[in-house]
Amino acid sequence: MTTESSSVDDTLLEFLHMEAVKLLEEGSTGEGMNTATTKLDTMGFRVGIALVERCSADTMRFKDELDMMRFLCKDFWLATFMKQIDNLRTNHQGVYVLQDSQFRFLTNVAEGTQYLQTAQSLLAFSCGVVRGALFNLGLTCSVTVEVTNLPVCKFHVTVI
Template sequence: MASNQTIQRQVNESIVEFLTTEMVEAMVRTVKDDALRLGDPSYGNPNDGAGGPKDYSEGDETMEAVYYKLEMIGFRVGERLIERISKDRLRFTDNLDVVKFICKEVWMFLFKKQIDNLKTNHRGVYVLQDNQFRWFTRMAHDQSSAESVKRVTPYLWFPCGILRGILSNLGIASVVVAETSSLPACTFQIKISKAGP
Protein backbone atom coordinates (compact mmCIF):
# COMPACT_ATOMS: atom_id res chain seq x y z
CA MET A 1 0.00 0.00 0.00
CA ALA A 2 2.06 2.90 -1.30
CA SER A 3 1.25 6.47 -0.49
CA ASN A 4 2.36 9.68 -2.14
CA GLN A 5 2.13 11.56 1.14
CA THR A 6 5.36 12.57 2.81
CA ILE A 7 5.75 11.36 6.36
CA GLN A 8 6.41 14.23 8.76
CA ARG A 9 9.19 13.15 11.11
CA GLN A 10 9.48 14.89 14.44
CA VAL A 11 11.77 14.59 17.43
CA ASN A 12 10.73 15.23 21.01
CA GLU A 13 12.23 18.53 22.17
CA SER A 14 13.17 17.24 25.61
CA ILE A 15 15.19 14.43 24.01
CA VAL A 16 17.16 16.95 21.95
CA GLU A 17 17.86 19.05 25.06
CA PHE A 18 18.95 15.97 26.98
CA LEU A 19 21.17 14.85 24.09
CA THR A 20 22.92 18.21 23.83
CA THR A 21 23.50 18.30 27.59
CA GLU A 22 24.88 14.78 27.68
CA MET A 23 26.97 15.33 24.55
CA VAL A 24 29.22 17.81 26.40
CA GLU A 25 29.65 15.45 29.35
CA ALA A 26 30.37 12.52 27.03
CA MET A 27 33.03 14.50 25.15
CA VAL A 28 34.72 15.51 28.41
CA ARG A 29 34.75 11.86 29.55
CA THR A 30 36.07 10.68 26.17
CA VAL A 31 38.93 13.18 26.11
CA LYS A 32 39.76 12.43 29.75
CA ASP A 33 39.77 8.67 29.12
CA ASP A 34 42.00 9.11 26.07
CA ALA A 35 44.47 11.14 28.13
CA LEU A 36 44.44 8.53 30.92
CA ARG A 37 45.10 5.75 28.41
CA LEU A 38 48.09 7.71 27.15
CA GLY A 39 49.35 8.01 30.72
CA ASP A 40 48.89 11.75 31.26
CA PRO A 41 49.34 12.14 35.05
CA SER A 42 47.44 15.43 35.21
CA TYR A 43 44.18 13.50 34.97
CA GLY A 44 44.64 11.51 38.16
CA ASN A 45 44.72 7.78 38.70
CA PRO A 46 42.45 5.94 36.26
CA ASN A 47 41.54 3.46 39.00
CA ASP A 48 40.31 5.92 41.64
CA GLY A 49 37.61 7.61 39.54
CA ALA A 50 39.04 11.02 40.47
CA GLY A 51 40.95 13.49 38.40
CA GLY A 52 40.00 15.10 35.17
CA PRO A 53 38.63 18.53 34.68
CA LYS A 54 36.26 19.59 37.43
CA ASP A 55 35.28 22.71 35.58
CA TYR A 56 35.48 23.97 32.03
CA SER A 57 38.45 26.32 32.15
CA GLU A 58 39.31 28.39 29.11
CA GLY A 59 42.68 27.56 27.62
CA ASP A 60 42.71 24.08 29.13
CA GLU A 61 44.13 21.61 26.60
CA THR A 62 41.41 19.11 27.45
CA MET A 63 38.66 21.61 26.85
CA GLU A 64 40.25 22.63 23.55
CA ALA A 65 39.89 19.01 22.40
CA VAL A 66 36.30 18.92 23.67
CA TYR A 67 35.58 22.23 21.94
CA TYR A 68 36.93 20.91 18.65
CA LYS A 69 34.85 17.72 18.80
CA LEU A 70 31.61 19.47 19.78
CA GLU A 71 32.09 22.18 17.19
CA MET A 72 32.73 19.60 14.46
CA ILE A 73 29.61 17.62 15.41
CA GLY A 74 27.63 20.86 15.24
CA PHE A 75 29.27 21.70 11.91
CA ARG A 76 28.11 18.42 10.38
CA VAL A 77 24.60 18.89 11.80
CA GLY A 78 24.45 22.45 10.41
CA GLU A 79 25.55 21.33 6.94
CA ARG A 80 22.73 18.81 6.76
CA LEU A 81 20.16 20.96 8.52
CA ILE A 82 20.36 23.83 6.05
CA GLU A 83 19.78 21.44 3.15
CA ARG A 84 16.50 20.41 4.72
CA ILE A 85 15.35 23.86 5.79
CA SER A 86 16.25 25.73 2.59
CA LYS A 87 15.43 23.10 -0.03
CA ASP A 88 12.38 24.98 -1.37
CA ARG A 89 13.89 28.45 -1.09
CA LEU A 90 15.43 30.59 -3.81
CA ARG A 91 19.17 31.22 -3.70
CA PHE A 92 20.31 33.88 -1.24
CA THR A 93 21.46 37.15 -2.80
CA ASP A 94 23.99 38.23 -0.17
CA ASN A 95 25.44 37.41 3.24
CA LEU A 96 22.95 39.61 5.09
CA ASP A 97 20.06 37.62 3.59
CA VAL A 98 21.67 34.42 4.82
CA VAL A 99 22.10 35.78 8.35
CA LYS A 100 18.51 37.07 8.39
CA PHE A 101 17.35 33.62 7.28
CA ILE A 102 19.31 32.09 10.17
CA CYS A 103 17.80 34.59 12.63
CA LYS A 104 14.25 33.90 11.51
CA GLU A 105 13.81 30.49 9.93
CA VAL A 106 16.70 28.45 11.31
CA TRP A 107 16.34 29.75 14.88
CA MET A 108 12.60 29.07 14.72
CA PHE A 109 13.29 25.53 13.52
CA LEU A 110 15.87 24.88 16.24
CA PHE A 111 14.59 26.86 19.22
CA LYS A 112 10.93 27.69 18.48
CA LYS A 113 11.64 31.43 18.46
CA GLN A 114 13.46 34.03 16.39
CA ILE A 115 16.69 35.73 17.42
CA ASP A 116 15.92 38.69 19.66
CA ASN A 117 18.43 41.10 18.14
CA LEU A 118 20.70 41.22 15.08
CA LYS A 119 23.46 43.79 14.73
CA THR A 120 26.00 44.20 11.97
CA ASN A 121 28.83 46.55 11.09
CA HIS A 122 28.19 45.87 7.36
CA ARG A 123 31.78 44.62 7.06
CA GLY A 124 31.15 40.93 7.62
CA VAL A 125 30.55 40.90 11.38
CA TYR A 126 27.10 39.92 12.65
CA VAL A 127 26.04 39.72 16.29
CA LEU A 128 23.01 37.57 17.11
CA GLN A 129 21.49 38.10 20.58
CA ASP A 130 19.19 35.50 22.14
CA ASN A 131 17.83 36.71 25.49
CA GLN A 132 16.29 33.34 26.40
CA PHE A 133 18.56 30.73 24.82
CA ARG A 134 16.38 27.65 24.95
CA TRP A 135 19.10 25.18 25.94
CA PHE A 136 19.94 27.33 28.98
CA THR A 137 16.42 27.95 30.26
CA ARG A 138 16.11 24.57 31.97
CA MET A 139 19.62 24.49 33.41
CA ALA A 140 19.99 25.30 37.09
CA HIS A 141 22.18 28.37 37.40
CA ASP A 142 22.75 31.64 39.18
CA GLN A 143 22.17 34.32 36.53
CA SER A 144 25.03 36.57 37.53
CA SER A 145 27.50 33.99 38.81
CA ALA A 146 30.80 33.87 36.94
CA GLU A 147 31.01 30.18 37.87
CA SER A 148 27.64 29.49 36.22
CA VAL A 149 28.72 31.31 33.08
CA LYS A 150 31.95 29.31 32.96
CA ARG A 151 30.05 26.03 33.39
CA VAL A 152 27.57 26.68 30.56
CA THR A 153 30.11 27.98 28.04
CA PRO A 154 30.88 24.51 26.54
CA TYR A 155 27.19 24.12 25.73
CA LEU A 156 27.58 26.98 23.23
CA TRP A 157 30.22 25.15 21.17
CA PHE A 158 27.70 22.81 19.51
CA PRO A 159 25.41 25.63 18.28
CA CYS A 160 28.50 27.56 17.10
CA GLY A 161 29.32 24.55 14.96
CA ILE A 162 25.75 24.40 13.67
CA LEU A 163 25.94 28.03 12.56
CA ARG A 164 29.34 27.55 10.92
CA GLY A 165 28.10 24.40 9.14
CA ILE A 166 25.04 26.22 7.82
CA LEU A 167 27.16 29.07 6.50
CA SER A 168 29.74 26.71 5.03
CA ASN A 169 27.12 24.74 3.13
CA LEU A 170 25.86 28.01 1.68
CA GLY A 171 29.39 28.82 0.47
CA ILE A 172 30.27 31.31 3.20
CA ALA A 173 33.53 30.87 5.11
CA SER A 174 33.10 32.10 8.67
CA VAL A 175 34.23 32.02 12.26
CA VAL A 176 31.51 31.73 14.90
CA VAL A 177 32.06 32.44 18.59
CA ALA A 178 29.56 32.65 21.42
CA GLU A 179 29.57 34.17 24.86
CA THR A 180 27.24 34.70 27.75
CA SER A 181 27.47 37.08 30.65
CA SER A 182 23.97 36.83 32.08
CA LEU A 183 22.08 33.56 31.83
CA PRO A 184 20.00 32.45 29.99
CA ALA A 185 20.98 35.11 27.43
CA CYS A 186 23.79 34.50 24.97
CA THR A 187 25.40 36.20 22.01
CA PHE A 188 26.72 34.60 18.83
CA GLN A 189 29.22 36.56 16.75
CA ILE A 190 29.65 35.57 13.12
CA LYS A 191 32.72 36.86 11.27
CA ILE A 192 32.44 36.26 7.55
CA SER A 193 35.53 36.29 5.38
CA LYS A 194 35.55 38.46 2.26
CA ALA A 195 34.86 35.53 -0.09
CA GLY A 196 31.14 34.77 -0.27
CA PRO A 197 28.00 35.28 -2.33
Protein backbone atom coordinates in the same frame (compact mmCIF):
# COMPACT_ATOMS: atom_id res chain seq x y z
CA MET B 1 2.99 15.91 15.24
CA THR B 2 1.12 16.84 18.38
CA THR B 3 2.25 19.50 20.79
CA GLU B 4 2.84 16.87 23.47
CA SER B 5 5.01 14.83 21.11
CA SER B 6 6.95 17.94 20.13
CA SER B 7 7.53 18.76 23.79
CA VAL B 8 8.86 15.25 24.43
CA ASP B 9 11.10 15.49 21.36
CA ASP B 10 12.47 18.82 22.55
CA THR B 11 13.20 17.42 26.00
CA LEU B 12 14.95 14.38 24.53
CA LEU B 13 17.08 16.61 22.32
CA GLU B 14 18.10 18.72 25.30
CA PHE B 15 19.04 15.63 27.33
CA LEU B 16 20.98 14.20 24.38
CA HIS B 17 22.84 17.49 24.00
CA MET B 18 23.71 17.64 27.71
CA GLU B 19 24.93 14.03 27.70
CA ALA B 20 27.10 14.61 24.61
CA VAL B 21 28.71 17.59 26.33
CA LYS B 22 29.20 15.62 29.53
CA LEU B 23 30.65 12.60 27.72
CA LEU B 24 33.17 14.63 25.74
CA GLU B 25 34.21 16.68 28.76
CA GLU B 26 34.48 13.73 31.12
CA GLY B 27 38.04 13.48 32.26
CA SER B 28 39.05 16.50 30.18
CA THR B 29 41.01 19.19 31.94
CA GLY B 30 43.23 21.92 30.60
CA GLU B 31 44.07 21.16 26.97
CA GLY B 32 41.70 18.19 26.99
CA MET B 33 38.87 20.67 27.54
CA ASN B 34 39.83 22.41 24.29
CA THR B 35 39.68 19.04 22.52
CA ALA B 36 36.17 18.40 23.86
CA THR B 37 35.04 21.84 22.73
CA THR B 38 36.56 21.27 19.29
CA LYS B 39 34.80 17.91 18.96
CA LEU B 40 31.47 19.47 19.92
CA ASP B 41 32.01 22.29 17.43
CA THR B 42 32.87 19.77 14.68
CA MET B 43 29.78 17.70 15.45
CA GLY B 44 27.67 20.86 15.29
CA PHE B 45 29.29 21.87 12.00
CA ARG B 46 28.22 18.60 10.36
CA VAL B 47 24.72 18.89 11.81
CA GLY B 48 24.43 22.52 10.64
CA ILE B 49 25.35 21.56 7.09
CA ALA B 50 22.62 18.90 7.02
CA LEU B 51 19.96 21.02 8.76
CA VAL B 52 20.32 24.03 6.49
CA GLU B 53 20.03 21.72 3.49
CA ARG B 54 16.56 20.72 4.67
CA CYS B 55 15.52 24.21 5.81
CA SER B 56 16.58 26.03 2.65
CA ALA B 57 15.28 23.50 0.11
CA ASP B 58 12.20 25.57 -0.71
CA THR B 59 13.75 29.04 -0.54
CA MET B 60 14.90 31.24 -3.36
CA ARG B 61 18.57 32.07 -3.86
CA PHE B 62 19.93 34.68 -1.51
CA LYS B 63 20.88 38.05 -2.94
CA ASP B 64 23.68 38.78 -0.52
CA GLU B 65 25.30 38.01 2.79
CA LEU B 66 22.70 39.95 4.78
CA ASP B 67 19.88 37.91 3.22
CA MET B 68 21.63 34.73 4.32
CA MET B 69 21.93 36.06 7.86
CA ARG B 70 18.25 37.04 7.92
CA PHE B 71 17.33 33.52 6.78
CA LEU B 72 19.54 32.09 9.51
CA CYS B 73 17.96 34.31 12.19
CA LYS B 74 14.37 33.69 11.18
CA ASP B 75 13.73 30.41 9.39
CA PHE B 76 16.78 28.36 10.37
CA TRP B 77 16.77 29.47 14.01
CA LEU B 78 13.06 28.70 14.30
CA ALA B 79 13.50 25.21 12.81
CA THR B 80 16.59 24.46 14.89
CA PHE B 81 16.11 26.25 18.21
CA MET B 82 12.29 26.62 18.22
CA LYS B 83 12.25 30.44 18.13
CA GLN B 84 13.59 33.28 16.05
CA ILE B 85 16.68 35.19 17.06
CA ASP B 86 15.83 38.23 19.20
CA ASN B 87 18.28 40.70 17.72
CA LEU B 88 20.60 40.84 14.70
CA ARG B 89 23.21 43.55 14.45
CA THR B 90 25.88 44.13 11.85
CA ASN B 91 28.61 46.61 11.03
CA HIS B 92 28.07 45.88 7.29
CA GLN B 93 31.69 44.75 7.08
CA GLY B 94 31.24 41.04 7.69
CA VAL B 95 30.65 41.06 11.44
CA TYR B 96 27.25 40.02 12.81
CA VAL B 97 25.98 39.70 16.37
CA LEU B 98 22.98 37.43 16.95
CA GLN B 99 21.39 37.81 20.38
CA ASP B 100 19.06 35.20 21.84
CA SER B 101 17.58 36.15 25.20
CA GLN B 102 16.16 32.67 25.96
CA PHE B 103 18.58 30.30 24.26
CA ARG B 104 17.20 26.79 24.20
CA PHE B 105 20.23 24.97 25.63
CA LEU B 106 20.70 27.52 28.43
CA THR B 107 17.15 27.88 29.75
CA ASN B 108 17.49 24.85 32.04
CA VAL B 109 20.87 25.89 33.43
CA ALA B 110 20.51 27.54 36.80
CA GLU B 111 21.10 31.26 36.82
CA GLY B 112 24.20 32.59 38.46
CA THR B 113 27.80 33.33 37.63
CA GLN B 114 29.02 29.86 38.69
CA TYR B 115 27.45 28.37 35.53
CA LEU B 116 28.95 30.82 33.03
CA GLN B 117 32.00 28.59 32.44
CA THR B 118 29.75 25.59 31.79
CA ALA B 119 27.68 27.65 29.37
CA GLN B 120 30.66 27.99 27.01
CA SER B 121 30.87 24.20 26.72
CA LEU B 122 27.12 23.88 26.21
CA LEU B 123 27.29 26.33 23.32
CA ALA B 124 30.24 24.84 21.40
CA PHE B 125 27.87 22.50 19.54
CA SER B 126 25.54 25.40 18.68
CA CYS B 127 28.44 27.50 17.38
CA GLY B 128 29.31 24.61 15.09
CA VAL B 129 25.69 24.36 13.89
CA VAL B 130 25.67 28.05 12.95
CA ARG B 131 29.08 27.82 11.27
CA GLY B 132 28.05 24.69 9.32
CA ALA B 133 24.77 26.23 8.18
CA LEU B 134 26.48 29.37 6.92
CA PHE B 135 29.21 27.33 5.26
CA ASN B 136 26.60 25.37 3.33
CA LEU B 137 24.94 28.64 2.29
CA GLY B 138 28.27 29.84 0.91
CA LEU B 139 29.75 31.84 3.79
CA THR B 140 33.01 30.83 5.41
CA CYS B 141 33.04 32.31 8.88
CA SER B 142 34.12 31.95 12.46
CA VAL B 143 31.52 31.80 15.21
CA THR B 144 32.14 32.57 18.86
CA VAL B 145 29.69 33.02 21.68
CA GLU B 146 29.49 35.42 24.59
CA VAL B 147 27.49 34.67 27.73
CA THR B 148 27.38 37.29 30.45
CA ASN B 149 23.95 36.57 31.90
CA LEU B 150 22.10 33.25 31.66
CA PRO B 151 20.12 32.32 29.53
CA VAL B 152 21.09 35.25 27.26
CA CYS B 153 23.83 34.64 24.72
CA LYS B 154 25.33 36.50 21.78
CA PHE B 155 26.77 34.67 18.81
CA HIS B 156 29.50 36.66 17.05
CA VAL B 157 29.79 35.70 13.39
CA THR B 158 32.80 37.00 11.47
CA VAL B 159 32.76 36.31 7.74
CA ILE B 160 36.21 35.33 6.48
